[in-house]
Amino acid sequence: MTYALTLPVPSAIGNIDAYIQVANRYPMLAEAEEIRLAERFHNEGDVGAARQLVLSHLRLVISIARGYLGYGLPHADLIQEGNIGLMKAVKRFDPARGVRLVSFAMHWIKAEIHEYILKNWRLVKVATTKAQRKLFFNLRSLKSDYEATDTLSGTQAAEVAARLGVKQDEVVEMETRLSGRDIALEGNPDDGDEAFAPIDYLADSRYEPTRVLENKAIARLHEEGLHEALSTLDPRSRRIIEARWLPEGEAATLHDLAAEFDVSAERIRQIEVKALQKMRGALTPA
DSSP states (O other): OOOOHHOOOSSSSHHHHHHHHTTTTOOOHHHHHOOOOHHHHHHHOOOOHHHHHTTTTHHHHHHHHHGGGGSSOOOOHHHHHHHHHHHHHHHOOOOOGGGHHHHHHHHHHHOOOOOOOHHHHHHHHHHOOOHHHHHHHHHHHHHHHOSSSSSOOOHHHHHHHHHTTTTTHHHHHHHHHHHHOOOOOOOGGGGOTTTHHHHHHHOOGSSSSHHHHHHHHHHHHHHHHHHHHHTOOOOOHOOOOOOHHHHHHOOOEEEEEHHHHHHHHHHHHHHHHHHHHHHHHHHHHH
């Protein structure tokens, strides 16, 4: 496939609509082509293959970024951060795990966008109304009139509020925001192993792609073990267990199965107990 060489590479500089139009012209890859490119990148270090994987998933980034427009940040910036997540996903993507890149990349794209929003949250929320914007741009100069090097006193805050037409508690809140320091989301590598950064408690490892794939693999092994245990049962016992414990709809009652096999409900219960015991023995490692 040669589209990566014939279509223009979208640029984040310029009109965002033009960028989106160009990005959407890259078709999604077929699974076989995706695997081939991923193997070329990881086995041979082929940067061109990684480039094709990234370009074919730009539309995914645009779609995800659109869902975060309500935070008041530029769409282009959200897309740019999402693209960083996409590149991280391509770097870590292993097609041997049996999952498509589109599913694997969603976590990394969202993680980068979330981090960007958190880093800019202070600026997004600092002034959301006309009065607050006026307060934001005038508070520093008004503080100099009072020669306040630290914080305004209650009387001073009340005077500023009256001059700007806002509430006193809004003056206090804005002053706190403007005097606060930004906190790094990730810790400094030199802080040592005992350091604890905000990212440590913001991240949810349950949805990290590698963890998700591992959980799926474990579930698959459990399912295979269940099938193996069922295979040790005779047809009647297997039918009873499947009807009672693995039904596609509503579970069968003892009386339902008694009527089906023309035996008593107590006999069905006895067969069920023995079958479960046999299955537990098959599932228990030697």
